[in-house]
Amino acid sequence: MRPATALALCAALASTALLTGCGTETAGAPASSGATCASLAPLADPAGRTWDNVRVVSGKCGPSGAPSTGFEVTNTDQEPLTFTITFTLVNGFGEAMDSTTRTVEAVKPGQTVRRPLDAEEGPGSARAYRARITKVRAVPADGPSGACPPSGVRITNDRGDAAMGLRVVGIHLANCGTTDYRLNGYPALRLLDEDRDPVTGVEILHGTTAISTGIGGDAEPRPLTLRPGESAYASLAWRNTTTDGDPVNAPYAEVTAKPGAEPVTVTPELDLGTTGRLGVSPWTKTPADAGVPQG
Known part of the structure; x- marks a missing residue:
């Protein structure tokens, strides 16, 4: 991985200026x-x-x-x-x-x-x-910009938090369709490298306590029904500690929301070091007063 801090500049092209809107x-x-x-x-x-x-x-x-x-x-x-x-x-x-x-x-x-x-x-x-x-x-690409995917849900990741080698990134699922969407359990993940080839040798754990306590990702899974406009999230937690061996970087992840759903590729930028472990929390409904961060 070649990390960079991206200062997002707006980029909607107008007749007199190039970077004055959304990018x-x-x-x-x-x-x-x-x-x-x-x-x-x-x-x-x-x-x-x-x-x-x-x-x-x-x-x-x-x-x-x-x-x-x-x-x-x-x-x-x-x-x-x-x-x-x-x-x-x-x-x-x-x-x-x-x-x-x-x-x-x-x-x-x-x-x-x-x-x-x-x-x-x-x-x-x-x-x-x-x-x-x-x-x-x-x-x-899911389709035209701003359009709801055929699945009726949009899956994104946020930019996450990092402190003393601990990383936490949120995966967000928004029901942008016209019917209810049901979830129960954990998102399934398939990690991919910079060439979008599968990354092997990483244990994906249900829950985040094995990575760190206090993250809040160890509640028991429960059935969720998302009405149109509602959303849910799951947390990914890992440590980027590097000891012996080659560090593992997986900038991409395919997220399958539930059995039978189509996988969606997101970019959580997983710098897993040599730890070989990634914790995943169950889907949790987003509080009504909380927004859904975009990746």
Whole structure:
């Protein structure tokens, strides 16, 4: 794993500014007219410019046609993917000046999508910096942005908490459909590495007491009925202690809410060290006055 702290900058493209709204774009549907990169070419210095089918490019990337920095995403998979990319902007002295996260939704198989990448000052403002790709995450796309998946539920993860080697991340399930959704027990997990290949050798425990007491993840499972608009959560807990052996990193996890449900890929960024254990709490209904954090 190559961790990075992503300062989320807003990125809805407007006619006069590039980063002034929400940081999500949908493939094939530019956020504003002219919001593409023309005369693209890879930058001269290749270090940090490419990562998992994402590359930094240069050209006339702003709506005004101003020279700027852009990026290109290519989906080489067999299904639509949503990409989340973290960039670091570096000045001429090699100092990291800013960090920004951009999301490109529902890139079709074989499709290449190009987008501008600018700082808050607008078109051309990233020109003074060298953009480096810090992290790339790609998960199967559920469908159009904002639409409820065919399953009727949306599964996400939050950013979690960390203290003295202990990590806790929440998995959130929201009933965005029109009928009740029933749960009973624990979510099933399949851990995946950066290439989305299965990670083996990790014991997944029911409950979190074996990881740490006081997390609150050891209640007995109980049947839940989520009405439309209601949600539930489960906690993942682990320690990232490293001793002998190779540390295990699993940035992705396939979550199966209940037997027979379709698995959903999320990005809990599990830096498991050499502990080989991950605790999982049962599904618990989210209190009515609590929001559902988004990953």
